[in-house]
Amino acid sequence: MSRAFVLGNGVSRRDISLPTLGQCGMIYGCNALYREYTPDVLVSTDRPIAEHIQRSGYSVANRFHTRRPLPGLGAREVPKPYFGFSSGPLAVGLAAVDGHRRIYLLGFDLGPSATKTINNVYAGTEFYKPVTATPTYTGNWIRQLVRIMNEHRQTRFVRVMGATTAPIAEFEAVNNLTNLDLATFVDRINNKKDL
Numbered sequence: 001m002s003r004a005f006v007l008g009n010g011v012s013r014r015d016i017s018l019p020t021l022g023q024c025g026m027i028y029g030c031n032a033l034y035r036e037y038t039p040d041v042l043v044s045t046d047r048p049i050a051e052h053i054q055r056s057g058y059s060v061a062n063r064f065h066t067r068r069p070l071p072g073l074g075a076r077e078v079p080k081p082y083f084g085f086s087s088g089p090l091a092v093g094l095a096a097v098d099g100h101r102r103i104y105l106l107g108f109d110l111g112p113s114a115t116k117t118i119n120n121v122y123a124g125t126e127f128y129k130p131v132t133a134t135p136t137y138t139g140n141w142i143r144q145l146v147r148i149m150n151e152h153r154q155t156r157f158v159r160v161m162g163a164t165t166a167p168i169a170e171f172e173a174v175n176n177l178t179n180l181d182l183a184t185f186v187d188r189i190n191n192k193k194d195l
Contacts, residue, residue, distance in 0.1 A: 003195065004100035007033060008088045009120050010109025012162025012182060020189055025104075028095050030087040032122040034058055041065065041098075043091040045078070049127040065094060082148075089144035096152040102195070104185070105159045108145075110138045111166025119164055142170050149174045158195075160185045 003025035007013055009032070018037040021027060029039035031049050042064045044050040050066040053075075058064060060074040067083060069075035078085070082093040088108060095103045112135035113119040124131040149157050153176055159165070162182035171177055188195055 002100045003102045003104070004028060004095040004098070005104045005106060006088070006091045006095050006108075007039065008105065008107035008109065009033065009122055010107040010162075010164060011113060011119055011121055012109050012160070012164045013107030014121055016106060016186060017190070024189055024192075024195065026095070026098075026100065028091040030091055032125065032127065034062075035122075038062055041091065041094055043078075043087045043094065045085070045087045045090060046127070050075075052127070065090070081151075082144075085144045086141050089141055089148060092145060092157075093148045096148060096155050100155065102156045102158065104180075104195070105145075105157065106185075108141075108159060109162070109165045110142060110168055111135070111164070113164060138166075142168055146170055146174060149177055152176075 005021055005025055005027050007029040009030055027039040028041045031044045033039060034042050034053060042062060044053055044066050051070060053059060053064060054070045054073040064075045065078050066075050067078050069077055078090060079097060082090050092103060109119045111119060117131060118129050118133045118135055120128060122128045155176060157177045158180050159177060160182055161179045
């Protein structure tokens with residue numbers, strides 16, 4: 001079965017070994033992920049970081065999608081149906097368009113941290129809000145994810161749930177989405193068990 005892992009940047013994914021994960025399927029990621037790991041596909045829709053990534057030379061050697069690619073730097077344009085989407089949902093959409101039939105969502109916490117501040121592994125770094133910032137509104141991300149999952153009914157989506165992953169009422173009506181506990185997921189990945 002064609003399997004993909006899409007990494008949001010919520011803190012619940014912090015302790016997952018990305019090299020180990022990469023041995024189990026394709027990895028799609030967002031924004032500053034490239035600083036620590038080179039995924040199979042990187043997405044960035046926020047202009048400042050997207051242009052920074054392209055000017056760094058990353059998009060010449062690696063698959064990178066953004067809304068408005070800079071000429072001659074190798075980036076690919078976002079597919080038209082998802083042009084206005086945010087980076088995380090867009091990465092999920094690309095994995096579905098690429099034909100993966102099982103897509104795991106990791107770090108899609110969609111809620112504040114325990115301190116009611118921004119929930120992002122890169123908070124406080126360049127292009128990101130400070131660690132003390134208020135949480136980012138997630139309503140658009142949720143609507144975009146629901147749309148993608150409904151448009152790809154033959155694909156099975158699995159949201160990996162950690163301690164900081166918020167339950168989302170809108171996801172309950174999505175028949176091709178299930179939840180999987182983070183500890184169970186990590187055990188299966190680390191011990192090469194069936195996902």
